[in-house]
Amino acid sequence: MARTSLSGFPEWLPEGRIVEMHVLDELRRVFELHGFAGIETRAVETLAQLEAKGETSKEIYVLDRLQALKAAASGARAPKDKGMGLHFDLTVPFARYVVENANELDFPFKRYQIQKVWRGERPQEGRFREFTQADIDVVGNGELPFHFEVDLPLVMAEALNNLPIPPVRVLVNNRKVVQGVCESLGVTDVEAALRGLDKIDKIGPEGVAQELAESGIDGDQASVLLQMAQIRTADSVEVRERLGALGVSGELLEQGLRELTALLDTANKRMPGAVVADLKIARGLDYYTGSVYESEIEGHEDLGSICSGGRYDSLAKDGKRTYPGVGLSIGVSRLVSRMISAPLARASRKVPTAVVVAVTNEERRERSEEIAAILRSRGISTDVAPSAAKFGKQIKFADKRGIPFVWFPGEDGADTVKDIRTGEQVDADAATWVVPEADAAPSVEKVMP
Amino acid sequence: MARTSLSGFPEWLPEGRIVEMHVLDELRRVFELHGFAGIETRAVETLAQLEAKGETSKEIYVLDRLQALKAAASGARAPKDKGMGLHFDLTVPFARYVVENANELDFPFKRYQIQKVWRGERPQEGRFREFTQADIDVVGNGELPFHFEVDLPLVMAEALNNLPIPPVRVLVNNRKVVQGVCESLGVTDVEAALRGLDKIDKIGPEGVAQELAESGIDGDQASVLLQMAQIRTADSVEVRERLGALGVSGELLEQGLRELTALLDTANKRMPGAVVADLKIARGLDYYTGSVYESEIEGHEDLGSICSGGRYDSLAKDGKRTYPGVGLSIGVSRLVSRMISAPLARASRKVPTAVVVAVTNEERRERSEEIAAILRSRGISTDVAPSAAKFGKQIKFADKRGIPFVWFPGEDGADTVKDIRTGEQVDADAATWVVPEADAAPSVEKVMP
Numbered sequence: 001m002a003r004t005s006l007s008g009f010p011e012w013l014p015e016g017r018i019v020e021m022h023v024l025d026e027l028r029r030v031f032e033l034h035g036f037a038g039i040e041t042r043a044v045e046t047l048a049q050l051e052a053k054g055e056t057s058k059e060i061y062v063l064d065r066l067q068a069l070k071a072a073a074s075g076a077r078a079p080k081d082k083g084m085g086l087h088f089d090l091t092v093p094f095a096r097y098v099v100e101n102a103n104e105l106d107f108p109f110k111r112y113q114i115q116k117v118w119r120g121e122r123p124q125e126g127r128f129r130e131f132t133q134a135d136i137d138v139v140g141n142g143e144l145p146f147h148f149e150v151d152l153p154l155v156m157a158e159a160l161n162n163l164p165i166p167p168v169r170v171l172v173n174n175r176k177v178v179q180g181v182c183e184s185l186g187v188t189d190v191e192a193a194l195r196g197l198d199k200i201d202k203i204g205p206e207g208v209a210q211e212l213a214e215s216g217i218d219g220d221q222a223s224v225l226l227q228m229a230q231i232r233t234a235d236s237v238e239v240r241e242r243l244g245a246l247g248v249s250g251e252l253l254e255q256g257l258r259e260l261t262a263l264l265d266t267a268n269k270r271m272p273g274a275v276v277a278d279l280k281i282a283r284g285l286d287y288y289t290g291s292v293y294e295s296e297i298e299g300h301e302d303l304g305s306i307c308s309g310g311r312y313d314s315l316a317k318d319g320k321r322t323y324p325g326v327g328l329s330i331g332v333s334r335l336v337s338r339m340i341s342a343p344l345a346r347a348s349r350k351v352p353t354a355v356v357v358a359v360t361n362e363e364r365r366e367r368s369e370e371i372a373a374i375l376r377s378r379g380i381s382t383d384v385a386p387s388a389a390k391f392g393k394q395i396k397f398a399d400k401r402g403i404p405f406v407w408f409p410g411e412d413g414a415d416t417v418k419d420i421r422t423g424e425q426v427d428a429d430a431a432t433w434v435v436p437e438a439d440a441a442p443s444v445e446k447v448m449p
Numbered sequence: 450m451a452r453t454s455l456s457g458f459p460e461w462l463p464e465g466r467i468v469e470m471h472v473l474d475e476l477r478r479v480f481e482l483h484g485f486a487g488i489e490t491r492a493v494e495t496l497a498q499l500e501a502k503g504e505t506s507k508e509i510y511v512l513d514r515l516q517a518l519k520a521a522a523s524g525a526r527a528p529k530d531k532g533m534g535l536h537f538d539l540t541v542p543f544a545r546y547v548v549e550n551a552n553e554l555d556f557p558f559k560r561y562q563i564q565k566v567w568r569g570e571r572p573q574e575g576r577f578r579e580f581t582q583a584d585i586d587v588v589g590n591g592e593l594p595f596h597f598e599v600d601l602p603l604v605m606a607e608a609l610n611n612l613p614i615p616p617v618r619v620l621v622n623n624r625k626v627v628q629g630v631c632e633s634l635g636v637t638d639v640e641a642a643l644r645g646l647d648k649i650d651k652i653g654p655e656g657v658a659q660e661l662a663e664s665g666i667d668g669d670q671a672s673v674l675l676q677m678a679q680i681r682t683a684d685s686v687e688v689r690e691r692l693g694a695l696g697v698s699g700e701l702l703e704q705g706l707r708e709l710t711a712l713l714d715t716a717n718k719r720m721p722g723a724v725v726a727d728l729k730i731a732r733g734l735d736y737y738t739g740s741v742y743e744s745e746i747e748g749h750e751d752l753g754s755i756c757s758g759g760r761y762d763s764l765a766k767d768g769k770r771t772y773p774g775v776g777l778s779i780g781v782s783r784l785v786s787r788m789i790s791a792p793l794a795r796a797s798r799k800v801p802t803a804v805v806v807a808v809t810n811e812e813r814r815e816r817s818e819e820i821a822a823i824l825r826s827r828g829i830s831t832d833v834a835p836s837a838a839k840f841g842k843q844i845k846f847a848d849k850r851g852i853p854f855v856w857f858p859g860e861d862g863a864d865t866v867k868d869i870r871t872g873e874q875v876d877a878d879a880a881t882w883v884v885p886e887a888d889a890a891p892s893v894e895k896v897m898p
Binding site: 005006009010011012013014017018020021032033034035036037038039040041042043044046047051059060061062063064065066067068069084085086096097100101104105106108110111116118120130145147148151266269270350351352353356365366369373376379380381382383384386387397400401 | 454455458459460461462463466467469470481482483484485486487488489490491492493495496500508509510511512513514515516517518533534535545546549550553554555557559560565567569579594596597600715718719799800801802805814815818822825828829830831832833835836846849850
């Protein structure tokens with residue numbers, strides 16, 4: 001990580017940024033491979049939009065114009081930008097975008113969106129005030145088939161498992177299962193049950209039991225909820241059996257189970273091992289109505305869920321229409337921060353450059369520039385030495401940055417190129433020399449533990 | 450442009466975003482081809498940093514946490530994020546980043562940076578409150594050779610002339626020429642001369658003469674300055690001759706002329722026609738000390754300069770060191786806005802998708818998913834029809850989005866693929882079918898006027 005003078009606002013050194021760009025490029029590649037269209041929304045929303053999701057209002061950064069503040073302080077009247085704040089996620093802005101542009105969009109609309117978001121939280125380990133999210137969502141006009149609840153977590157599993165990190169498991173549950181169990185048990189405060197179960201990893205089963213008790217959920221009910229919450233398996237038959245053994249039943253539960261087991265069965269076929277049912281997953285947010293998703297990185301469970309989401313029957317509404325959706329969001333900065341600090345992955349060099357062309361003396365700089373232009377015209381990232389220093393110093397320029405090749409202009413075009421890692425130096429012609437594929441661009445490789 | 454409920458905060462529809470991504474991808478490609486390393490800085494700087502550039506203080510968006518504001522309103526004491534604002538350019542943050550990380554960076558440090566910036570201005574035609582800039586800078590530790598003042602505008606000329614827009618000319622001048630002329634004329638208030646000349650396109654020569662007179666620059670002096678400001682040519686000999694005819698001379702002027710003509714001569718060799726000397730270019734900002742740059746798009750001069758910058762002897766300073774630099778910044782949003790609205794360029798489709806696999810009936814969706822998985826594994830962007838509607842409707846799904854191919858799963862793997870533009874339908878195997886190169890990804894082509 002780069003030195004930074006404001007805590008919670010991470011910045012990377014150039015080699016860290018190469019890791020981050022690799023992640024962003026890979027995510028984009030997989031999202032586009034699956035037909036998601038990229039959009040961006042403005043960083044700013046009205047406070048009315050942002051505060052509609054009340055529980056997050058504590059986290060909002062509000063904007064004001066400095067000039068207006070100064071004018072107000074001096075008692076003068078000045079134009080003010082009332083009620084704007086920075087977005088704290090990409091779901092609220094996407095919902096607004098869908099409603100504003102509904103007549104121009106084609107539904108079901110599959111979009112990905114990779115942008116910074118801001119939360120005015122007290123910074124702590126792994127929590128940032130500014131961070132990048134990468135979201136995919138599908139939103140329908142009026143209706144949205146269930147199969148998207150199967151498709152989207154698999155797109156994320158594919159995207160994440162393409163990165164140079166340990167295996168990522170997507171954990172799934174279904175709100176209808178939890179609600180169905182509550183119904184069957186006679187628990188009326190489903191929200192309280194969800195809130196309690198959501199804390200199981202933090203405060204343990206006993207802590208949850210106590211919280212549930214405080215919400216009027218009795219010991220027998222809590223016991224079943226906690227047994228349900230301990231079901232974790234990729235096997236759909238086992239999910240059914242273990243839930244059945246708890247003596248719960250009902251129509252909503254059955255519908256939820258059908259969806260959850262269909263998701264598991266398809267996932268096991270398409271990407272064995274990538275998806276696991278975990279019935280303690282509740283997701284605090286109250287707008288989820290079907291499948292809910294979290295994820296964990298093998299050996300880095302302490303990081304928490306770096307990719308989460310779910311199905312919502314009403315992402316957005318306008319006068320006439322409701323837009324149901326399903327989506328997941330990756331916390332890119334948290335992931336990249338761990339990749340850099342652990343380190344899980346490392347960039348092979350600090351710059352895009354594959355070749356530095358040496359400069360014999362300043363009068364002949366143009367000759368070096370000509371060579372560079374030929375290499376670049378063939379797609380080879382090339383720099384020219386900043387000064388006609390001794391060749392040893394020019395080689396050091398490349399070495400410090402991890403640039404693999406130094407090109408020496410020769411008399412009458414008799415050039416040579418040196419691989420400074422091996423010391424091998426060969427005759428070369430800029431019009432035909434081929435950069436080894438592995439050296440063409442900086443690579444980002446897994447660091448073996 | 451997408452509908453937007455906040456003026457000055459542009460958003461694009463998916464097809465517009467494809468145009469923007471094409472621009473961003475091309476800029477990045479050219480910057481990396483020339484060895485620039487990508488970095489990002491946080492969106493937020495301290496007000497102290499931002500206000501150090503006093504003249505722009507009116508444009509700063511200040512941040513506060515909503516919770517803190519509410520607490521303050523109710524009289525309670527609450528933690529407050531004092532003195533933070535959104536950056537209004539990428540130069541101020543880059544200068545801070547260089548100083549903070551000087552020990553980790555390799556100098557001369559060539560970086561590119563593509564990010565949103567914010568200015569709390571009153572929105573007007575072509576002026577945004579939130580927009581994307583794409584900057585390149587080279588910064589040295591203590592010293593920076595002149596040749597970078599030649600290299601950088603040529604990188605920008607290459608990047609801009611690769612875009613699907615009319616030819617872009619980079620206009621250059623040198624502060625030392627203007628200062629040298631002022632010295633020679635006995636004009637002491639060089640800042641006033643620069644400020645006046647900067648307005649020549651807005652208020653005309655007479656308006657400038659009047660402004661100069663108000664700053665104590667007499668009629669004879671103003672006359673020479675205005676004749677200088679009318680010199681515009683790519684021919685370095687002509688620059689010398691016409692300036693010489695004005696009867697001005699001096700050491701600083703000679704140094705500036707040497708630099709300006711060297712820049713022109715090299716540019717004419719490397720990229721004929723891309724760079725033109727324009728001696729009215731002053732750049733308002735007072736930190737430029739050598740070459741200064743603006744640019745114009747042929748036939749779209751009304752847009753103003755979409756790429757500007759210059760040389761500064763002190764981009765940043767810390768206790769012991771000074772960091773000179775040279776850089777240019779592209780106003781990407783202004784450019785993309787014109788590309789979309791004119792339109793100068795158009796995306797060939799609204800989505801990345803090359804193929805939609807039809808679904809015969811919902812029971813056989815998995816068969817369509819298998820085909821899609823094979824196509825994707827071969828790098829072909831593929832979607833699966835959202836529902837098993839009539840084939841006519843599934844073709845319409847592709848047609849509305851501009852997706853060129855629809856794939857029909859057949860019995861026993863006897864699949865066919867249809868080019869819906871020509872109606873041609875052929876037998877195809879997902880493991881071997883080749884998507885025509887022009888259709889693999891959405892293209893962004895110049896619109897012929």
